[in-house]
Amino acid sequence: MQRYSTWRLIREALRAHSGWVPAWEDRDPEPRYEIVLVGGGGHGLATAYYLARNHGIRRVAVLERGWIGGGNTGRNTTIIRSNYFHPRSAALYDFSVRLYEGLARELNYNIMFSQRGMIEIAHSEADLETMSRAANSMRLSGVDITLIGREQALAMAPLLDPSPGCRWPVRGALMQRRAGTARHDAVAWGYARAAAALGVHIIQGCEVLGFDSVNGRAAAVETSRGRIEADRIGIAVAGNSSSLARATGFELPLHSYTLQAMVSEPVKPCLDCIVSSNTNGSYVSQSDKGELVMGGNLDRCPSYAQRGGFRVTQSVVAPLVEMFPAFGSLRLMRQWGGTVDASPDNSPIIGPAPVPGIYLNCGWGTGGFKAIPAGGTVFAHLLATGTHHPLSAPFDLGRFARGELIDEAHAGVAH
């Protein structure tokens, strides 16, 4: 792998950038791998990287129907945080934030992780009481959460409307200092480059059509580019999980919904943290390009369309403009949607599928991007050893029949 560094940049600048090589090689499929991963998004690519790095398994292929990072990994609003209510979720997501903190150095790829902090605004006394309960639970799980007052919240986001009679008064906020944003494409590309350097094959334009079983165990993948045999198969395809599961003969407790996001025209720096409101279901941050990146709740009924309806766009933009009156003069530049796999308890599903030989990493719903490093680590552990990583054990598919749901209602607005 060609290492990136300031020295390399200077050297290439002096010779007309003639020495750069592609970050990874686009491969054709071979007939057989030890592990085949279906889905070349963040989770699939991270899993491939950790399989090679943590477990020494390099006969791995990542199959992607379109191009890597072209699904939800490239469509989300890049929020990274771990303010989850239940200890089992907090442990998983905080592990992810900690991995993100060292990821640019580890991958030798600038993922532009900016820990700018996040505040979730309390608009009423009732909001403050709910938040203090949540804050206590998160602090017991070791997550850096602070309940801050009105003055501190307004100091962090000075463009919030401070007037007494405003529509969304600021009473205080739940702050996670270590939360932030990263460059989502760079996370996909960085993992792809590092995995390819360790011998993983990244195969784009390769759609998985179904699975072949031998003696009741999945032994091969039927793809648009031929049959590929594998000892174990990992599925990390977010909103398409149900379709692949049905092709294999089992059902999943998922519903696919559109989650949309939108950006304003770019402006000079005016917001240096993430501001969210669970009460009105919207959130905003400012990208390095200057656009305000906005999002909110799921669209209102199941959909595979990868485009959002105007009703939800309006329900996101309207309260944000009420909270930040200055944003009212900006134009909305782009709006788009991705298909997310919502689980009944807003928690992911990680574990063996009902068909032996197949393993699942799905159900992240609206929050998959923030979990990419943790999801990759625990899924690689599962695929390599056949047993759960301690962090992923509670998220097994069996929890639904056991009634042992991890209900993350506090996961709040969707990001």
Added chain:
Amino acid sequence: MQQFPCPFCGPRPEDEFRYAGDAGRPRPGRDASDAEWAAYLYFGRNARGAARELWIHSYGCGRWIELSRDTVSHVVDGAKPMNP
């Protein structure tokens, strides 16, 4: 805005309706196992393409209806009362 055909009120703006889950899922009997209850409660169809769904005409007649809706194109090609 898309129009949904309410069997009681005729075509109405989609905003008046609320999604309420998959249609055609009978409640299991009293002696059902944990797995059967889990299947009923959590394991929905999540169809890609043609789907049968329950909706409530919340801001209209308030009645439950069954829509035939395509989850990729969003085309609605049929509606009937939930229990005709």
